[in-house]
Amino acid sequence: MLAFVWLTVITALRVLGRNRLRAGLTMLGIIIGVGAVIAMVSIGEGAKQAVQKQIATMGTNVIMIWPSYMTIGGVRGAQGGAVTLTVTDALELKKRIPILSETGWLIRSTMQIVNGNRNWNGPVHGVSPSYVSIRDWSFSSGGSFTQTDMESAARVALLGQTVVENIFEPGEEPVGAIIRIKNVPFRVIGVLSPKGQSVQGSDQDDVVFIPFTTAERKVFGTLFLGSVGGVFVSTERTEDLADAAEQIRQVMRTRHRLQGEQPDDFTIRTQVEIGKVQEGTSETLTVMLMIIASVSLLVGGIGIMNILLVSVTERTREIGIRMAVGAKRFHILIQFLIEALTLSVVGGCIGILFGVLAARLTTVIAGWPTIISSDTVAVAFVFSVVVGLFFGLYPANKAARLNPIDALRYE
Amino acid sequence: MNPLIVGEDIWKVYRVGDVEVQALRGVSVTIEQGEFVAIMGSSGSGKSTLMNILGCLDQPTKGHYRLNGVEVGQLRPDQLAEIRNQQIGFVFQSFNLIPRTSALENAQLPLFYRGLSLKEQRTLASAALQRVGLKGREHHSPTQLSGGQQQRVAIARALVTAPSLLLADEPTGNLDTESSQDIMGILEGLNRDGMTVILVTHEVDIAAYASREIVVKDGQILSDRATKGRSQVVGA
Numbered sequence: 336m337l338a339f340v341w342l343t344v345i346t347a348l349r350v351l352g353r354n355r356l357r358a359g360l361t362m363l364g365i366i367i368g369v370g371a372v373i374a375m376v377s378i379g380e381g382a383k384q385a386v387q388k389q390i391a392t393m394g395t396n397v398i399m400i401w402p403s404y405m406t407i408g409g410v411r412g413a414q415g416g417a418v419t420l421t422v423t424d425a426l427e428l429k430k431r432i433p434i435l436s437e438t439g440w441l442i443r444s445t446m447q448i449v450n451g452n453r454n455w456n457g458p459v460h461g462v463s464p465s466y467v468s469i470r471d472w473s474f475s476s477g478g479s480f481t482q483t484d485m486e487s488a489a490r491v492a493l494l495g496q497t498v499v500e501n502i503f504e505p506g507e508e509p510v511g512a513i514i515r516i517k518n519v520p521f522r523v524i525g526v527l528s529p530k531g532q533s534v535q536g537s538d539q540d541d542v543v544f545i546p547f548t549t550a551e552r553k554v555f556g557t558l559f560l561g562s563v564g565g566v567f568v569s570t571e572r573t574e575d576l577a578d579a580a581e582q583i584r585q586v587m588r589t590r591h592r593l594q595g596e597q598p599d600d601f602t603i604r605t606q607v608e609i610g611k612v613q614e615g616t617s618e619t620l621t622v623m624l625m626i627i628a629s630v631s632l633l634v635g636g637i638g639i640m641n642i643l644l645v646s647v648t649e650r651t652r653e654i655g656i657r658m659a660v661g662a663k664r665f666h667i668l669i670q671f672l673i674e675a676l677t678l679s680v681v682g683g684c685i686g687i688l689f690g691v692l693a694a695r696l697t698t699v700i701a702g703w704p705t706i707i708s709s710d711t712v713a714v715a716f717v718f719s720v721v722v723g724l725f726f727g728l729y730p731a732n733k734a735a736r737l738n739p740i741d742a743l744r745y746e
Numbered sequence: 747m748n749p750l751i752v753g754e755d756i757w758k759v760y761r762v763g764d765v766e767v768q769a770l771r772g773v774s775v776t777i778e779q780g781e782f783v784a785i786m787g788s789s790g791s792g793k794s795t796l797m798n799i800l801g802c803l804d805q806p807t808k809g810h811y812r813l814n815g816v817e818v819g820q821l822r823p824d825q826l827a828e829i830r831n832q833q834i835g836f837v838f839q840s841f842n843l844i845p846r847t848s849a850l851e852n853a854q855l856p857l858f859y860r861g862l863s864l865k866e867q868r869t870l871a872s873a874a875l876q877r878v879g880l881k882g883r884e885h886h887s888p889t890q891l892s893g894g895q896q897q898r899v900a901i902a903r904a905l906v907t908a909p910s911l912l913l914a915d916e917p918t919g920n921l922d923t924e925s926s927q928d929i930m931g932i933l934e935g936l937n938r939d940g941m942t943v944i945l946v947t948h949e950v951d952i953a954a955y956a957s958r959e960i961v962v963k964d965g966q967i968l969s970d971r972a973t974k975g976r977s978q979v980v981g982a
Contacts, residue, residue, distance in 0.1 A: 336861065338861070342858060342864065656842045656843075658827060659801075659803060659836050659842070660836070660855050660903065661828065661830045661831020661860065661907075663824040664823060740798055743803075
């Protein structure tokens with residue numbers, strides 16, 4: 336049996352080798368189909384991983400709470416337009432919900448930042464020290480401010496990479512320098528490591544952190560002390576995120592005295608939810624790619640079936656001879672199935688090569704990240720085998736059902 | 747010893763469109779092992795149909811055909827294939843070699859379907875080619891061989907399985923006189939070594955090689971008689 340299959344494979348290769356052009360054109364459909372799948376999935380996976388990296392820059396197991404719109408006398412204000420979130424809220428959450436491991440808060444504004452004769456207009460965030468650790472910021476030089484800095488409303492600042500590039504000469508050491516924010520002098524105590532783009536596409540490195548208390552008392556001139564622009568909390572375990580979010584909602588509704596049907600005056604987003612939105616987008620993309628790939632594999636399969644039907648007709652007499660000397664239906668069936676499989680598998684392998692090459696070229700030329708996973712390659716290979724089997728079965732069966740006398744007489 | 751072939755009242759009826767064609771109409775024939783039989787008849791006489799049935803390529807519509815004691819009429823296609831593989835060797839008028847395939851591989855073909863190892867296939871096929879005088883031409887493809895040589899490859903393919911029955915359908919129909927004599931000489935030799943040979947032909951001088959002559963006409967046996975064999979014919 337093994338000898339039979341092996342010799343049949345050799346025969347198939349020889350038959351296909353005799354008609355190289357025909358075999359090549361037949362395989363083209365499979366080559367393009369498989370190649371397209373590999374290239375597209377690699378690009379898709381690359382994009383997905385890039386997004387996942389962006390999501391990871393938010394921190395680990397983070398829940399964000401933003402003030403929501405408020406309806407006052409039938410008029411809806413803008414999101415975050417009302418002061419509904421306070422430091423007390425943040426502290427209460429921590430106190431009442433044990434699964435929260437850290438709580439941080441921030442207040443945001445855009446201000447003029449000046450160093451010597453250079454200046455930059457950028458976002459300045461007044462934050463609690465815990466905010467820096469929740470967001471997993473690390474430092475390329477210097478370090479973060481402390482609880483003492485916070486309590487004493489110290490004039491210290493942490494600079495993002497973009498701000499450093501814009502107000503310092505190349506090679507100038509920012510740590511220890513004195514800069515002015517809205518004319519208030521600050522000592523730079525740390526430079527943040529770059530995080531790149533956020534999920535929304537903004538530059539996360541274009542930022543200056545100062546202690547929250549310093550911001551509200553000495554720089555921003557906040558109307559209501561203790562109001563915050565956002566609360567960030569984190570949990571120890573990712574599985575706790577959804578549960579924690581629900582508990583936060585309950586605590587916040589109670590604290591804000593919201594009754595039954597009244598809508599929340601805050602918005603809660605977990606890192607997992609944001610990830611899911613992004614995954615949804617890439618899933619839609621994947622489904623579309625799969626449809627395109629199936630269509631091209633289908634077309635390739637029909638090509639194989641077509642050429643095999645031609646081959647069966649051309650070789651009717653040969654089939655008759657084989658049957659006369661004792662080939663059973665099964666032998667003829669296997670012979671043509673193996674020919675179909677050879678076409679689809681060789682086509683599939685060439686397609687894999689082209690797909691990998693195309694993905695590499697995309698990275699080199701367009702600079703898009705691509706990931707070629709062994710899973711993708713394996714699935715593409717299995718698909719080409721299945722296509723060969725499926726579309727080879729009809730012609731092979733047709734050959735096996737020939738009547739030996741008619742086949743022998745066929746001209 | 748039981749006869750090799752027992753045919754009892756064999757009928758073969760085809761339907762071509764609305765017309766019923768009775769190719770064989772009650773043929774009864776018994777052939778012993780080791781006989782050299784010529785089946786003669788003009789085209790359309792039913793001799794090819796008879797040969798297809800005797801060769802297990804076809805089955806009778808009515809009647810019985812027993813080959814080596816096995817009733818062939820009721821077998822399934824795959825069982826027929828197995829009988830052809832084990833017991834019958836075919837030689838056709840148009841050689842019917844597989845194109846672009848070497849003489850050796852053509853001769854190997856029945857053994858390939860028997861499931862022998864490649865080594866056994868090669869050994870037996872080489873021996874068969876040697877038997878028909880084609881030693882040294884194992885790797886020639888059919889187009890590189892003359893008609894007579896191609897027919898010899900076909901004979902090698904037929905005898906490689908050591909069948910009990912060799913069926914030759916107009917084996918010299920496409921050959922010149924000299925090659926015809928070669929081929930008939932080989933068949934004669936095989937018969938002398940004990941192989942049953944059935945020869946289908948319409949040429950009298952080819953039929954003269956056989957020791958028994960069956961004439962078929964209109965799907966029936968017209969005459970069935972022993973002949974003297976070739977030695978006397980050549981002498982005459």
